[in-house]
Amino acid sequence: MYLSNEGDIEGIKELLDSGIDANYRDIDDRTALHVASCQGLKDVVELLLEWEAEVDPKDRWGSTPLADAIFYKNIDVIKILETHGAKHPMAPMHVEAALEVPEYEINPDELDFTQSREISNGTYCVAMWRGIQVAVKKLDDEVLSDENQVRRFHDELALLQRLRHPNIVQFLGAVTQSNPMMIVTEYLPRGDLRELLKRKGHLKPATAVRYALDIARGMSYLHEIKGDPIIHRDLEPSNILRDDTGHLKVADFAVSKLVTVKEDKPLTFLDTSCRYIAPEVFTSDEYDTKADVFSFALIVQEMIEGRIPFAEKEDSEASEAYACKERPFFKAPSKHYPHGLKSLIEECWLDKPAKRPTFRAIIKRLESILHHMGHKRQWRIKPLTCFQKFEHKKKHNWDVSSPDGSSSGSHL
The missing domain is CATH 1.10.510.10 (Transferase(Phosphotransferase) domain 1)
Structure with a gap:
């Protein structure tokens, strides 16, 4: 554990070669992988994983190496652990009691992304939900460690829940109890x-x-x-x-x-x-x-x-x-x-x-x-309509008084 904390690659190799278990746990159930992930020591992390260290061990507090890497914003370590199949911790808005789950919560299994495509410059993507197309905004796993991003997601969700108006995009629900977290709104195919x-x-x-x-x-x-x-x-x-x-x-x-x-x-x-x-x-x-x-x-x-x-x-x-x-x-x-x-x-x-x-x-x-524009348009149309009616009436009178089509000054 000490060598992992110090990043002593050679010392760790020596211990592993001598038969020390890569999954050895201390009194708090923490492993060398926990320690290296906290410190952001990617070389140590890679070495331990090569020696078949368990990728998702939980310490006495329920934390995993990936959770520690996310907390300390060690991006390189996060990527390595993800590559080896590490599972992300619970969503930041996760609740334990079923009664506490928000009414707007959507089961992520109901969202179909098989024919998904990006819209709004990649901010949203189109998915199918209960037979209709919807717009989905995802908070990707890699930004879960960014407190500002998570806070903004939470704030946006809190605002959307309050909004109901014909000229505001309709909020349909959200995924907050699992990762990736998502906001789901109506999809407007005619674009922006x-x-x-x-x-x-x-x-x-x-x-x-x-x-x-x-x-x-x-x-x-x-x-x-x-x-x-x-x-x-x-x-x-x-x-x-x-x-x-x-x-x-x-x-x-x-x-x-x-x-x-x-x-x-x-x-x-x-x-x-x-x-x-x-x-x-x-x-x-x-x-x-x-x-x-x-x-x-x-x-x-x-x-x-x-x-x-x-x-x-x-x-x-x-x-x-x-x-x-x-x-x-x-x-x-x-x-x-x-x-x-x-x-x-x-x-x-x-x-x-x-x-x-x-x-x-x-x-x-x-x-x-807008009213003035409509009134102005009517004013322009009415004289034209009157002129057209006058021309039609004049032609009609002409045809009645001159069956053979000839003209006479008295008809004028």
């Missing part, structure tokens, strides 16, 4: 808004306004939900999905947080796409739901312009530009912006968060814009 914008470029004004309304309604629900309001913090086109009816749903709450919860660790560029993030999220310890309003403005402008905000800049440069009070230019022809939409966008990305409108106010403005 990012894919649509890449394919079509700019959208028709009426479509853009209707989509903006869908997003605003979903976000208003998050911001006004009973209990603690929720800040999304990663509102961008790839996190907005399209359903079969052509409506949009807000998705991906991996970095979302409750307004009342103080953050242990600030959001970083690695956590999210900073191109759509309000400047105060990166520059201030305190921010509120108005950060999502800023992101919303950029998305609405992109739907009309057909290009990402500050397309000529890198993500980090775009973030710096926002902090310097720069905003993307309006390059599309004015006729592409329905009356009132451009001014709404400008209000939504104001530098001072307190001056930005709430999503409830945004919904009213968008409904008014």
